[in-house]
Amino acid sequence: xxxxxxxxxxxxxxxxxxxxxxxxxxxxxxxxxxxxxxxxxxxxxxxxxxxxxxxxxxxxxxxxxxxxxxxxxxxxxxxxxxxxxxxxxxxxxxxxxxxxxxxxxxxxxxxxxxxxxxxxxxxxxxxxxxxxxxxxxxxxxxxxxxxxxxxxxxxxxxxxxxxxxxxxxxxxxxxxxxxxxxxxxxxxxxxxxxxxxxxxxxxxxxxxxxxxxxxxxxxxxxxxxxxxxxxxxxxxxxxxxxxxxxxxxxxxxxxxxxxxxxxxxxxxxxxxxxxxxxxxxxxxxxxxxxxxxxxxxxxxxxxxxxx
Amino acid sequence: xxxxxxxxxxxxxxxxxxxxxxxxxxxxxxxxxxxxxxxxxxxxxxxxxxxxxxxxxxxxxxxxxxxxxxxxxxxxxxxxxxxxxxxxxxxxxxxxxxxxxxxxxxxxxxxxxxxxxxxxxxxxxxxxxxxxxxxxxxxxxxxxxxxxxxxxxxxxxxxxxxxxxxxxxxxxxxxxxxxxxxxxxxxxxxxxxxxxxxxxxxxxxxxxxxxxxxxxxxxxxxxxxxxxxxxxxxxxxxxxxxxxxxxxxxxxxxxxxxxxxxxxxxxxxxxxxxxxxxxxxxxxxxxxxxxxxxxxxxxxxxxxxxxxxxxxxxxxxxxxxx
Numbered sequence: 001x002x003x004x005x006x007x008x009x010x011x012x013x014x015x016x017x018x019x020x021x022x023x024x025x026x027x028x029x030x031x032x033x034x035x036x037x038x039x040x041x042x043x044x045x046x047x048x049x050x051x052x053x054x055x056x057x058x059x060x061x062x063x064x065x066x067x068x069x070x071x072x073x074x075x076x077x078x079x080x081x082x083x084x085x086x087x088x089x090x091x092x093x094x095x096x097x098x099x100x101x102x103x104x105x106x107x108x109x110x111x112x113x114x115x116x117x118x119x120x121x122x123x124x125x126x127x128x129x130x131x132x133x134x135x136x137x138x139x140x141x142x143x144x145x146x147x148x149x150x151x152x153x154x155x156x157x158x159x160x161x162x163x164x165x166x167x168x169x170x171x172x173x174x175x176x177x178x179x180x181x182x183x184x185x186x187x188x189x190x191x192x193x194x195x196x197x198x199x200x201x202x203x204x205x206x207x208x209x210x211x212x213x214x215x216x217x218x219x220x221x222x223x224x225x226x227x228x229x230x231x232x233x234x235x236x237x238x239x240x241x242x243x244x245x246x247x248x249x250x251x252x253x254x255x256x257x258x259x260x261x262x263x264x265x266x267x268x269x270x271x272x273x274x275x276x277x278x279x280x281x282x283x284x285x286x287x288x289x290x291x292x293x294x295x296x297x298x299x300x301x302x303x304x305x306x307x
Numbered sequence: 308x309x310x311x312x313x314x315x316x317x318x319x320x321x322x323x324x325x326x327x328x329x330x331x332x333x334x335x336x337x338x339x340x341x342x343x344x345x346x347x348x349x350x351x352x353x354x355x356x357x358x359x360x361x362x363x364x365x366x367x368x369x370x371x372x373x374x375x376x377x378x379x380x381x382x383x384x385x386x387x388x389x390x391x392x393x394x395x396x397x398x399x400x401x402x403x404x405x406x407x408x409x410x411x412x413x414x415x416x417x418x419x420x421x422x423x424x425x426x427x428x429x430x431x432x433x434x435x436x437x438x439x440x441x442x443x444x445x446x447x448x449x450x451x452x453x454x455x456x457x458x459x460x461x462x463x464x465x466x467x468x469x470x471x472x473x474x475x476x477x478x479x480x481x482x483x484x485x486x487x488x489x490x491x492x493x494x495x496x497x498x499x500x501x502x503x504x505x506x507x508x509x510x511x512x513x514x515x516x517x518x519x520x521x522x523x524x525x526x527x528x529x530x531x532x533x534x535x536x537x538x539x540x541x542x543x544x545x546x547x548x549x550x551x552x553x554x555x556x557x558x559x560x561x562x563x564x565x566x567x568x569x570x571x572x573x574x575x576x577x578x579x580x581x582x583x584x585x586x587x588x589x590x591x592x593x594x595x596x597x598x599x600x601x602x603x604x605x606x607x608x609x610x611x612x613x614x615x616x617x618x619x620x621x622x623x624x625x626x627x628x629x
Contacts, residue, residue, distance in 0.1 A: 032434070035434055035532070036434040036436075039429050039432055039434040039435050040434070040435060040436050040437075042425075042429055043426070043429055043430065043435060043441050046422075046426055046441075046445055046503075047440075047441060047444040047445060049500070050444055050445050050447055050448050050500065050503075050504060051444055051447065053448075053456075053459045053460060053463060053500070054447065054448075054451070054459075056459070056463065056470060057459055060462075060468075068468065069467045069468065072470060072473050073463075073468070073469060073470020073471075073473060074470050117348060117349050117352070118349070120345040120346075120348075120349070121345060121346050121349040123345065124341070124342045124345035124346045125346070128338050128339070128341065128342035128345075129338075129339075129342075130339055130342045130343070130346075136346070136350070139350075139353075140353075141619070143353060143357055144615070145611070145612045145615040145616060145619075146357060146361070146608060146611070146612060147557065147560070147561050147607070147608055147611035147612075148561075149561045149563060149584050150561070150584075150587075150604045150605075150607050150608040150611065151357065151360045151361060151364065151604070151608070153364070153587060153591045153592075153597070153600050153601065153604055154360035154361070154363045154364035154367065154601060154604070155356065155360040156591075157363065157367070157597060158359060158360055158363055173352070173355065173356055174356045176352050176356070177349070177352045177353050177356050177357060179353070179357075182349065207337070207341075208337055208338060208340075208341030208344075209341060209344070212341070212345070233450075236452055237452045237453050237454070239452070239453065239454045239563075239564050240563050240564065240584070244592070255452060255454045255455075258454065258455065258458065259454060259568075262458050262568075262571075263571055266572075266573075272462070272468070275458060276462070279455045279458060279459065282452070282455060283450075283451055283452075283455060286450045286451070286452070287447065287450050287451075289450075290446075290447070290449075290450040291443065294443070298508065298512070
């Protein structure tokens with residue numbers, strides 16, 4: 001509960017106007033100017049470091065194979081972005097598009113389903129009383145502790161027995177279970193859904209499911225987005241799981257497809273521009289989503305950090 | 308913030324042996340049914356994809372494949388007790404993979420945590436401009452999937468492709484990112500690039516929660532900005548820093564993608580058993596020694612669980628102290 005108060009309060013603790021005088025009165029104007037230069041200069045250097053590789057990718061995606069090696073990294077060669085895009089999208093009968101679609105299936109559909117499960121479970125843990133409740137919740141917390149990469153091998157062997165290896169379910173099923181999401185959902189439910197509102201709905205004769213769907217879920221929308229973003233990034237990033245579970249190219253997510261292309265670049269350098277342009281296409285929607293949904297990941301990060 | 312009225316009902320309901328205690332109305336029963344409906348799907352899936360694999364790993368780790376008598380009949384599974392655990396622990400590959408991770412952490416944690424702390428303090432200082440832009444710019448690498456981040460940096464390490472090597476060359480230097488001496492730095496750079504901004508956002512949020520009166524008191528006492536940052540702000544967010552360090556360790560023992568790609572590029576000192584996860588991968592999927600791979604997985608899991616447990620314990624203690 002502390003976590004939630006902390007991060008909902010932080011915007012209020014923000015006003016820079018009140019903070020600005022800190023340390024100022026004792027400085028001379030020149031001294032302040034110098035320190036301001038140092039502080040912002042260092043931040044600029046850091047921003048250069050974080051943005052440089054992304055900008056390089058952007059520029060490299062516009063070059064053909066010859067210019068990729070012939071021109072310097074940050075200089076433009078002939079503009080071949082459209083030709084590169086066309087090659088990525090049509091190579092091998094458009095397998096890249098298929099991978100992209102698979103990634104969307106695994107990440108968007110998988111995370112939406114998983115988030116709904118988390119929110120329903122977290123809501124139930126917060127709002128209902130049932131037997132062995134805290135023991136079951138302890139189990140959820142135990143699940144948070146288990147490193148996912150470590151159970152990948154037994155999961156693979158079980159999946160082989162169940163016949164789900166090398167099917168969509170091999171990645172979708174594990175993505176549905178997100179214990180940390182359940183923990184977050186309980187915290188969010190405590191903070192966002194007042195019990196009185198639910199009582200009022202019950203007095204009006206609404207059933208429990210209806211109360212959840214019409215009242216609880218809308219109130220939990222910001223929490224839903226935060227959990228969704230977490231699980232979306234996790235599954236979009238999930239390379240190890242895909243590598244273990246899939247060997248049919250048609251089922252690959254973008255990650256695994258790019259990995260396969262990348263592994264032949266040393267023998268066949270013409271694959272470089274495929275990997276570079278393919279990476280750019282995979283990254284653009286993610287960056288756009290992150291920029292647009294800033295406030296959700298921020299609240300998730302702080303809630304997660306102070307857990 | 309606790310759910311009103313519900314806690315008062317709980318002890319009675321929990322103690323009652325019959326499913327319908329005297330006071331239970333149809334309303335309460337409806338709620339219990341709803342609760343079951345909400346949590347059962349999650350726990351069924353939880354059992355399938357978490358509990359079952361762990362139980363299966365435990366079972367598998369107790370058996371070894373032995374080729375049967377004459378060498379004709381293929382292999383048979385025999386009970387080995389803790390044999391696989393002993394085998395993993397005595398395998399030089401498995402043991403040295405932990406040494407690699409320790410060395411990696413010794414470089415990575417000071418660089419990455421120090422970097423994100425310094426950036427958070429800079430961003431928190433009254434002198435910083437364009438805070439939103441910097442926050443976003445520094446966080447952006449985290450939006451790039453780890454595999455793609457690794458590919459980008461590996462290309463930036465590749466002669467002919469890399470502008471970075473061009474710059475070094477222009478300055479009259481030379482550098483081999485894959486050589487034995489440099490490959491650890493190259494790996495640390497790759498992961499630090501992905502995580503510094505992420506942790507900076509966490510630290511920055513913690514710094515924003517530092518009570519302003521404390522900072523004002525420091526100014527009245529004549530402390531400069533740097534001194535305030537080091538002697539007041541840093542100690543006040545120490546809990547966030549320690550938690551982040553532990554989380555980073557939990558991540559570090561699982562590292563796979565980055566060394567896998569460096570290995571694929573032919574970095575000589577990153578072998579196919581460099582990290583514990585790579586070792587498990589090789590034991591399971593290359594050598595098909597599932598018992599060994601399961602035993603190694605479980606030991607790694609135990610380490611991860613112990614570290615994470617420490618995190619939550621410390622976290623709760625700090626929360627209670629606040």
